[in-house]
Amino acid sequence: xxxxxxxxxxTILEDHEHGHEHGHEHGPxxxxxxxxxxxxxxxxxxxxDGLAEINRKWLAERGIxxxxxxxSPGAGKTTLLERTIRELGAELRVSVVEGDxxxxxxxxxxxxxxxxxxxxxxxxGCHLDAQMLAGGLQTLDPPxxxxxxIENVGNLVCPALFDLGEQARVVIxxxxxxxxxxxxxxxxxxxxDLVLLNKTDLLPYVDFDVDSFLEGARRANPGxxxxxxxxxxxxxxxxWYGWLRARLP
Amino acid sequence: MxxxxxxxxxxxxxCERMGDAPVQRVxxxxxxxxxxxxxxxxxxxxxxxxxxxxxxxxxEIIQPTGRARCRDCGAEFExxxxxxxxECGSANRELLAGExxxxxxxEVLV
Numbered sequence: 001x002x003x004x005x006x007x008x009x010x011t012i013l014e015d016h017e018h019g020h021e022h023g024h025e026h027g028p029x030x031x032x033x034x035x036x037x038x039x040x041x042x043x044x045x046x047x048x049d050g051l052a053e054i055n056r057k058w059l060a061e062r063g064i065x066x067x068x069x070x071x072s073p074g075a076g077k078t079t080l081l082e083r084t085i086r087e088l089g090a091e092l093r094v095s096v097v098e099g100d101x102x103x104x105x106x107x108x109x110x111x112x113x114x115x116x117x118x119x120x121x122x123x124x125g126c127h128l129d130a131q132m133l134a135g136g137l138q139t140l141d142p143p144x145x146x147x148x149x150i151e152n153v154g155n156l157v158c159p160a161l162f163d164l165g166e167q168a169r170v171v172i173x174x175x176x177x178x179x180x181x182x183x184x185x186x187x188x189x190x191x192x193d194l195v196l197l198n199k200t201d202l203l204p205y206v207d208f209d210v211d212s213f214l215e216g217a218r219r220a221n222p223g224x225x226x227x228x229x230x231x232x233x234x235x236x237x238x239x240w241y242g243w244l245r246a247r248l249p
Numbered sequence: 250m251x252x253x254x255x256x257x258x259x260x261x262x263x264c265e266r267m268g269d270a271p272v273q274r275v276x277x278x279x280x281x282x283x284x285x286x287x288x289x290x291x292x293x294x295x296x297x298x299x300x301x302x303x304x305x306x307x308x309e310i311i312q313p314t315g316r317a318r319c320r321d322c323g324a325e326f327e328x329x330x331x332x333x334x335x336e337c338g339s340a341n342r343e344l345l346a347g348e349x350x351x352x353x354x355x356e357v358l359v
Contacts, residue, residue: 034359035273040266040352044258044277126251158251161284186331187284219332222340 048162051130055137055165063145063249068128068164070188071172072181073154076198078106080172080231080240081149085113087234088241092248093146097136099128099153106151116140127158130165147244156185168247174199175208182216189220194227194243201230252289256297259290259352264302267357271302274356276309282331282347287312315347 043049059066069077085094096117098107107119118140120132133150142148150166152159171192173181176199182189189195195217197210210228217226227243229236263272275294279287287310294308315328319335319342326335328347334340 033273035356036359037274037354037356038267039354040263041354042262042266042352044255044262044350044352046262047258125254127254129254157284158254161251161255183332190331216332219334219340222342 045161045163048130051134052163052165055130055134056167058134058137059148059165059167060249062142064142064148065146065168065244065248066148066150066164066166067244067247068150068152068159068166068169069172070152070156070159070169070192071154071174072156072177075154075172075174075177076231077151077154077172078109080196080198081110081151082113083231083234083237084149084240084244085110085115087237088244089113089115092244093143095140095142095146095148097128097133097140097148097150099132099151101125101153116142122153126153126155127162128152128164129162133164133166145249147248156181156188160188160191168193170194170196172196172198173213175203175206175210179209179213180216182213182220186220189217189224192221192224194225195221196240197226197228198231200228201233201235252286253293253297255285255350256290256293259294260297260301260303262352263355267302267355269302270357270359272306272355272357274307274309275303276311276353276355278311278313278349278351278353280313280315280347280349281329282315282344283350285350311353313346313349316345317342318345 071077081096088094094115096110096115098110098117098119099122100106101122104119107117110117118136120128120136122128128150150164169192171188175197197213214226217224227236227239229240259275259277263275279285279290290310291308298304298306316325317328318325319337319339321339321341322335322337324335324337335342
């Protein structure tokens with residue numbers, strides 16, 4: 001649309017040589033710029049998706065299983081990783097990519113278990129993306145036929161949109177957060193290949209309706225597998241280990 | 250807020266495709282089930298385009314509504330959120346529309 005006179009029409013407008021068929025007169029002092037409309041039909045996240053495919057190929061060539069762990073802050077991702085590495089690290093040769101806005105606290109916790117870890121600080125960013133993971137993998141240099149666990153930024157919204165090139169996505173919720181999480185954040189649960197319900201040792205002390213949680217998860221992602229466990233006590237942890245082993249290349 | 254990163258991806262993609270041509274208009278499709286808030290993208294657009302070939306461009310956003318087909322009974326239905334079940338009670342549905350997140354077209358100065 002012409003910002004001066006408001007006329008509209010074809011996308012290529014001559015410099016007002018169009019004889020004013022559109023039924024009004026222009027003053028002499030302006031002209032329409034010539035423009036061209038280009039159809040792109042391009043995914044907004046095409047660049048990230050392309051980088052994610054490169055990561056996926058890089059991982060597959062090395063026989064590395066990469067799992068993207070996503071949750072709200074405080075759901076127990078790092079505690080789950082610590083236990084998994086202590087009990088399974090030698091068998092699976094686990095290394096970790098840690099994503100947080102600030103600090104290297106989580107990477108320090110992981111290194112204390114003996115596993116290699118690289119910390120990615122996203123600054124104001126609320127999620128990891130494929131380029132960040134590529135950088136993390138270059139630094140980490142995980143061995144062939146190993147497992148890379150990616151702890152995404154604690155956030156139940158943004159990480160769901162960004163493919164990293166991982167083979168599987170795991171969403172973790174703790175019973176202290178409330179059973180309505182799948183209904184409030186269906187995008188995240190829809191993106192999950194596995195849902196872990198953590199801190200089940202606290203169920204006697206909190207008002208958490210497990211059936212309601214499972215129904216919410218089913219609505220957001222029909223057929224998604226849900227495992228209940230406590231990363232602190234180890235109750236139910238074997239289901240998680242079995243799931244991981246079953247996905248090894 | 251991932252809309253900032255989303256909007257930056259739009260600018261980056263348009264600049265890569267259109268080179269130095271000054272951009273007058275950008276038309277996006279952001280489905281209502283895409284997980285991206287169109288108003289937030291509008292808010293970010295002016296900030297992110299400053300100093301680029303898109304500075305001053307108008308932004309159009311088309312928002313396709315959600316549609317799904319039930320895998321159990323075959324019915325097609327509209328849905329405004331991802332928790333809506335089919336009338337038959339099934340959650341097992343295939344999304345047909347609503348997840349769009351793409352750059353449909355741009356208008357550039359010749």
